[in-house]
Amino acid sequence: MDRRFNCTACGKCCFGWLPLTLNDALSHAARFPLALVWTPVPQGTRAFSLTARLGTTIRLRNRKQIAALITPTAYLPPSFPCPELTAEDLCGIHENKPLRCRTMPFYPYREEQDQADLLVPRKGWACDTSVAAPVVYHNKGIVERTDFDLERKELLEQAPTMRAYADYVLKYMPWIIDSLGAIAQQPGGNVITSLSSFLTAIRQFDAVTLAAQQLPVLKDYAARTSGAPELLEYQRNYAGWAREMEYLARSKSPQDSAQTPDSPL
Ligand code: SF4
């Protein structure tokens, strides 16, 4: 079966969380407030196998197993536009936009044959799926697959790094295992951890420079979400992570860095 789709550049999908490859997240650190989003998937579900390949597997206290994606994410409230969305609803960094935006509406965190529902525009989106739009999905295969393959390749290449981070977090914050186990029973739930915890755990990146880039972004979003009760969790996270980044940015080297005791993960 053929499915048609064309982006009319309405900008409506450029709001809220934007999952990023690790490369894209770090190269846009001066632009987006970044977090790590953990998405658990129970064993026995259709998404388990790919989630385990792209993320990690975790043994719960009841001996059951879950898989979890750990996704670097531009952590924006759902009502907030991407900071690069222009007043004309166009992408301000079109030539340099993240792989996630290039691959839209396809989603390499899912199997290729399981993409059809992503081609149905959400309410308010102006995607063209009429006969005038090109065929983009044929017999459960993506017709023009360059960006999908590139994004999937990056996700697979970064998986060992994300697993090392998961090992670190679950060793020092084992309560996250219980949270993930509980959330796995409710599709759509997540656990959020900070970029500073990632930079502290994985020492191969220039944590000092990245922290200096993130600090003004986090402070800006902390100010913009201040005073809105429905954004309290975002505000607390931005403010707490900004304190962590301040500490990290002052470190002489990543090895000097560590979590501040009062900061959220
Ligand atoms: S980077 Fe561009 S395409 Fe991607 S969410 Fe932002 S404005 Fe939209």
Ligand code: SF4
């Ligand atoms: S909602 Fe659809 S038409 Fe609008 S920018 Fe996103 S992909 Fe394009």
